[in-house]
Amino acid sequence: MTQVSFLMHPASVFFIAAFFMPWLKKNNFMKPALVLVPVIAIFQINFLPQEFGNVNYLGLDLIFGRVDKLTYVFLNVFTLMSLIAGIYSSYVDEWEQHTAALLYAGSSLGVTLAGDYLTLFVFWELMAFSSVFLIWYRKKRRSHKAGLRYLIVHATGGLILLAGILIRHSEVGNFLFTPIAPETATFGDYLIMIGFMLNAAVPPIHAWLADAYPEASVIGAVYMCAYTTKTAVYVLARGFAGFEALVILGAVMTLYGVFYAVIENDARRILAYHIVSQVGYMVCAVGIGTAMAINGACAHAYAHILYKALLFMGVGSVLEMTGKSKLSELGGLYSRMPISLILTVIGGIAISGFPLTSGFISKSMIITAAGDDHRIFIMLMLLLASVGTFLSVGIKLPYFIWFHKEKPSVPDAKEAHLPMIGGMSIAAFFCIMMGFYPDFLYNMLPFEVTYHPYTMYHLSETLQIIGFTGLGFYLMRKKLVPEDKLNLDIDWIYRKAANPFKKFCGGPLSKLNDIAGEVYRTVGTRSAIMFAKAMSWFDWNGIDYVIDGSAKETLNLGDRVRMLTTGKIQHYIGAAVIVLFAVLIIIVLV
Amino acid sequence: MMGKFFGFLQQKSSILKWLFFIFLAGTVCFDFFVPRHGHGHFFGDSIIGFWGFFGLIGCLVMIIFCKGIAHSFLMKDVDYYWEDEDEGIVR
Known part of the structure; x- marks a missing residue:
């Protein structure tokens, strides 16, 4: 690949910015770069040839590049999302988080x-290894451990793949x-x-999501x-x-996710479980596989990325301002x-599929596709999940954060920072x-759309x-008061049941190793040392003296390398990501 | 200013409640006038007010079912997975 086609790849601008982030920060150009990089990519994806690289x-x-309509929808929303998240996250001064985020977004492209x-x-693994830093940068012990679990699960998934x-x-x-x-x-x-x-995150291999996302940093999530x-x-x-x-x-996922969202207490964990539910719609639509269903999956992915991010941003700003x-x-x-x-309520009504929001025009495509394919039971499961969606994310979440109590639970809480509000808007x-x-x-x-969401019947149904889900919440709101508890999920297997093995x-096992x-x-070793001592005396005083003192230099270099190896797994993985990235650049440049 | 507005709404919650009930009645009334041809997938499509019933019952059953399961075996204390240094900060 020539240099030109390397730069043609929209991921390259993300990678370059990620690589130079410390330098950008030093020159006060980090925050503009967070906006500029996505904007370049948003333009770039419109001019890609069908095949390149x-x-x-x-x-x-x-x-490296294969472009058609299916690719384009996702490229479009991924770049748009990186712009929104870039603006939102520009209140963060640590360049490390932005580097991880840009690597992650670029790899998804x-x-x-x-x-x-x-x-x-290669990009799949790069996504996992760059995103784990977004968890670790919460800098809590809990997130450290959650990040390790996230990494182990994704490494296993990567090996299966x-x-x-x-x-x-x-x-x-x-x-x-x-x-x-x-x-x-x-x-x-x-x-x-x-x-x-x-x-x-298809059950039963979904627990990493609800385990890791709520422990991530605010912008990481x-x-x-x-x-x-x-x-x-x-x-x-x-x-x-x-x-x-x-x-x-997929249909099971939609219900599984909302069930947990109904009982969970942590706002970001509610949203994380709810991702499982929403992705269930898309997985189900992919399985149905008709033109309308695939259209629905893409449309729902597009809409979902925006409103779920909006909800995570809203809840994230509460976390940032109140702790x-x-x-x-x-x-x-x-x-x-x-x-x-x-702004959060706008996300909430959009995800619930209110008329005149994005959820209304995307989710209904999938449900109609299921109906058109004569899968009535699946269709009812999806509709029941949308009841649970409005119940858990549409009402419960905003109600218990912003209302419920007469006096503010955190009296000195301030409105979110300006960049946060900008991103959310x-x-x-x-x-x-x-x-x-x-x-x-x-x-x-990807396919031509003949579907019209705004029919009388669909409006009435929605x-x-x-409305009646709202009534259900009103009747049961005392029962729904969140409890400060932990709900078990499949991750119990590797967090608790595996303890005897650990x-x-x-x-x-480690005794035996010792x-x-x-x-x-x-x-x-002892015999080897004695032999080495004899040899080194000869080398040091004999040969090296004669030649150029290179052994001493090597020794010094060894000292410097030793200082680099700190014993922290984060550092090793970070180094590995950088090396992988460098290799990638060399491969595509040469 | 907006905060005051929400405070005002919370004070007038009884009016909001009645507006909400009127809205619910309105959705069912609206269902009488909806043309139903071409929606033959499912018997519920032809029953007036079916989706309202579905929403209400679905919501109530879901709350009872989830809370029931949670309280019977899913729910544990927050320190269930706790290990010594979990609340610490890295670095």
Whole structure:
């Protein structure tokens, strides 16, 4: 690939900015860059050729850019989201978080554009390894541990994906990322699908999401809610449309997510569980696989990224200004943070599918697609999930943060910072604008849209469901008061049930390792040291003296390397990401 | 200013409540005038007020079901996974 086509890739501007972030900060250009980089990318994606960046590396054909309408929708929303999140997060002074965020957003563009599985895999892993820093930068012990769990789960998912990719290569002889028909799918293809489903948080491999996102930094959660699950939806839509398993799992997801959202107490955990529910709609639509369903999945992904980010931004600003995110510790903030309230409620009504919001025009496509495909039971499950959506995110969340108590729970809380409000306002604008002008979204969709959301019947159905769900909340609001408790989920298996195994590793197994190490040290090392001593005397005083003192230099270098190895896993992974990034640049440049 | 406005709304919550009930009645009335041809997927499509019923019952059942499951075995104390230094700050 030539330098020109390297710069043609929209991810490259993100990577370059991420790399130079410390320098940008030093020159007071960090905050403008957070806006400028997404703006460049937003323009850039409109001028991409259908295929670019074909590289032959070690005999493998890598395709860095493959553009069609399905790619374009996701590129469009990913770049728009990076602009919104960039503005929102510009109140943060730490360049490290912005570097991680830009690497993460850029890699998601890389995944979206990848035309072969190897390129996809590299960007896929880069996404996981850059996003974990967004969790760690909360700087709490809890987030540190949650980040490690997140990393382990994603590394496992990545290995499953890689295994699938290699098995598929042995069967079809290439790495091309093309649609797979359900009839011809083999074991390797299903492994790839499982790898993708892990990132889409399909139960039972979903617990990483609700475990990690609420522990992320304020801006970290805003970025993460947009990219990981939605790139997974994109790759599923690209590769696995029409798989029946996805229909059922997707419908289960929609309900699973809202059930937890109803009982959870932490505002960001409610939203995290609710991502599972919303992504369920998209996974279900991908499984249905008709033109309308795929359109619905894309439309819903687009709308969802914006309103879910808006909600995470709203709740994030409460967390930033009050230091609290548990509903049981919040309440009565309407007089302190009214603008955040209004903007968050816009996100809440959009996600609930109120008429004249983006949720109304996107979610209904999927539900109608299920009905048109004569899947009545699935359709009812999706509708029931939308009841739960309005109940948990539309009413419960804003009610218990901003109302419920007479006096503000945090009396000295201030309104959110200006950049935060700016970011939220843009997201809110798009939520409303798409409701008024659906063609903005419909014109981008991969297939031609014949669907009209604003019919009398659909309006009546939606108003009734929303209204009477509100009535249900009104009747049961005393029962719904959040409790300061923890709700078990599948992560119990690796957080609690695996403890005996961990004890075995930490106890007997590590003892055995110590003993083996001791034996090696006493027997093996001692003789080696004696031999080395003799040799080094000869080397030091004999040869090196004669030549140029290079042994001493090497020793000094060793000291310096030793200082770099701090023993902190964050540093190692950070270094690995940088090396990977450098290798990537070298590959594409040469 | 906006904060005051929300305070005012909270004081007048009884009026809001009645407005809400009128809105609910309105949605059911609206359902009488909705053309129903072409929606033959499902028997509920042809019953007036079906989705209101669905929303209310769905909401109540969901709350009872979720709270029931939570209280019977999902809900644990917040320090269930707790280990010694969990509340600390890194660095």
